Amino acid sequence: MSNFKKTGKVDVLIGLQWGDEGKGKFVDAITPSYDVICRFQGGPNAGHTLEFNGMKHVLHIIPSGIFHTEKINVIGNGVLIEPVIFKQEVDELFKKGVNAHKNLFISKKAHLILPTHRMMDAANEIAKGKSKIGSTLKGIGPAYTDKIARNGLRIGDIMREDFRERYEALKQRHLEKAQSLKFDITNFNIDGLSLEEYENRWFVSIETLKDFELVNSEYFLNYCLDEGMNILAEGAQGTMLDIDFGTYPFVTSSSTVTAGVCSGLGIAPSKIGRVMGITKAYCTRVGAGPFPTELFDKTGEKLCALGNEFGATTGRKRRCGWIDIPALKYACMLNGVTHLFITKPDVMDDFDEVKMCTQYEINGEYTDEIPFEYNDVEIKPQLQTFPGWKENLEDIIEYGALPKKLINYLEALENATGVPILAISTSPDRRDVVWRT
Numbered sequence: 001m002s003n004f005k006k007t008g009k010v011d012v013l014i015g016l017q018w019g020d021e022g023k024g025k026f027v028d029a030i031t032p033s034y035d036v037i038c039r040f041q042g043g044p045n046a047g048h049t050l051e052f053n054g055m056k057h058v059l060h061i062i063p064s065g066i067f068h069t070e071k072i073n074v075i076g077n078g079v080l081i082e083p084v085i086f087k088q089e090v091d092e093l094f095k096k097g098v099n100a101h102k103n104l105f106i107s108k109k110a111h112l113i114l115p116t117h118r119m120m121d122a123a124n125e126i127a128k129g130k131s132k133i134g135s136t137l138k139g140i141g142p143a144y145t146d147k148i149a150r151n152g153l154r155i156g157d158i159m160r161e162d163f164r165e166r167y168e169a170l171k172q173r174h175l176e177k178a179q180s181l182k183f184d185i186t187n188f189n190i191d192g193l194s195l196e197e198y199e200n201r202w203f204v205s206i207e208t209l210k211d212f213e214l215v216n217s218e219y220f221l222n223y224c225l226d227e228g229m230n231i232l233a234e235g236a237q238g239t240m241l242d243i244d245f246g247t248y249p250f251v252t253s254s255s256t257v258t259a260g261v262c263s264g265l266g267i268a269p270s271k272i273g274r275v276m277g278i279t280k281a282y283c284t285r286v287g288a289g290p291f292p293t294e295l296f297d298k299t300g301e302k303l304c305a306l307g308n309e310f311g312a313t314t315g316r317k318r319r320c321g322w323i324d325i326p327a328l329k330y331a332c333m334l335n336g337v338t339h340l341f342i343t344k345p346d347v348m349d350d351f352d353e354v355k356m357c358t359q360y361e362i363n364g365e366y367t368d369e370i371p372f373e374y375n376d377v378e379i380k381p382q383l384q385t386f387p388g389w390k391e392n393l394e395d396i397i398e399y400g401a402l403p404k405k406l407i408n409y410l411e412a413l414e415n416a417t418g419v420p421i422l423a424i425s426t427s428p429d430r431r432d433v434v435w436r437t
């Protein structure tokens with residue numbers, strides 16, 4: 001276990017690919033080194049998997065530090081909360097012996113996802129037809145749209161006497177929009193419930209939210225910093241899904257990069273400490289959009305099967321391919337990554353060879369930059385081949401004990417990105433982290 005020296009700053013752990021890099025596992029593994037763990041963007045579109053003591057847990061909205069019951073967890077202002085999913089998560093944790101009421105604080109400025117935001121997500125996807133995003137349909141796009149359009153409802157609003165009226169007014173807007181898209185509202189359901197039934201559950205779940213400590217989290221977190229506490233900001237999604245820098249429009253609707261920590265928590269840029277960028281030793285993507293190194297052959301199938309590449313939120317099969325250096329370099333640049341964390345090399349333990357895309361060929365020209373026309377041009381990945389290590393990584397606890405051929409691969413990755421690797425994960429379990437000291 002790495003024990004980070006306390007800096008009194010906000011360290012960041014951010015996904016460098018298209019999400020699902022293993023953020024949940026690593027946040028849980030390094031939580032002992034922190035006092036406060038926060039989510040700063042996204043919402044229940046995230047699915048963060050943690051494994052320990054032979055048990056698997058999936059979190060969607062609550063930070064991955066929650067199982068360390070002595071630590072403070074914060075849902076920041078940049079996050080979207082869907083009350084029904086939140087309540088399910090709280091109830092699930094309670095069954096596992098974790099009372100989130102004790103150590104979870106929620107920003108009053110976090111926005112709410114209404115049942116009709118979820119309906120609008122479905123309506124928008126249908127309206128897009130062939131060019132649909134492949135959204136998780138949790139209402140993310142429509143809820144952030146209302147936030148930016150200054151129509152949204154915030155967690156602090158649930159305490160207002162006229163909350164129901166405000167809710168009805170926003171719902172009405174959504175119903176009108178759905179009608180204009182000719183969306184069939186009567187046959188729409190969420191988790192098998194009609195809109196009305198789901199709405200009832202939603203209001204019951206609002207009562208659960210009222211029992212939590214609702215705070216001005218920007219003051220709360222800056223106070224923690226003043227007290228010298230170590231804060232960890234847990235990213236959701238990944239850099240290539242960022243609203244500005246991702247493969248737009250095939251992205252999510254929030255700032256998934258380090259800059260999002262400042263606006264999503266109320267933290268000044270000067271308070272950012274380490275930026276830990278996390279990447280799989282290969283690459284996956286779920287949903288639509290470009291993915292230059294995607295494999296459509298048996299190797300892709302093998303990565304999917306051995307990596308158990310099925311979405312933690314929707315169960316969808318993830319697309320699989322080789323690691324993409326131009327995308328990683330771009331992500332390191334945008335996030336100011338100071339340390340790399342690598343996950344899932346064990347998935348390729350039995351591969352004869354492993355490939356790395358070092359640059360792209362586009363219209364006969366070579367580049368290692370992400371072009372504006374990413375979605376429109378044919379990108380031919382230029383692949384460098386490495387011999388497979390053909391060794392089981394189980395039980396390896398020291399960097400020097402890793403197979404030489406894996407070290408060779410990791411160092412090529414390090415050289416290409418110019419960022420040092422700090423830790424390597426070798427299984428889903430929180431204990432299986434090889435630290436490079």
Ligand code: GDP
Nearest residue numbers: 020021022023024047048049344425426427428
């Ligand atoms: P997140 O969204 O970034 O938290 O990642 P997900 O939880 O959606 O997906 C990562 C998946 O890989 C989960 O099933 C993890 O349990 C699993 N995982 C994480 N690290 C490793 C690793 O080093 N090896 C293997 N085999 N699985 C891992």
Ligand code: IMO
Nearest residue numbers: 019020045046047134135136236237252286287
């Ligand atoms: P974590 O935090 C992987 C993808 C969706 C879709 C696009 C937009 O577990 O890494 P949205 O529901 O946000 O409107 O979907 O983004 N997506 C993710 N892919 N991991 C995630 O989160 C994702 N969250 C959203 O598949 O392509």
Ligand code: MG
Nearest residue numbers: 020047048312
């Ligand atoms: Mg995930």
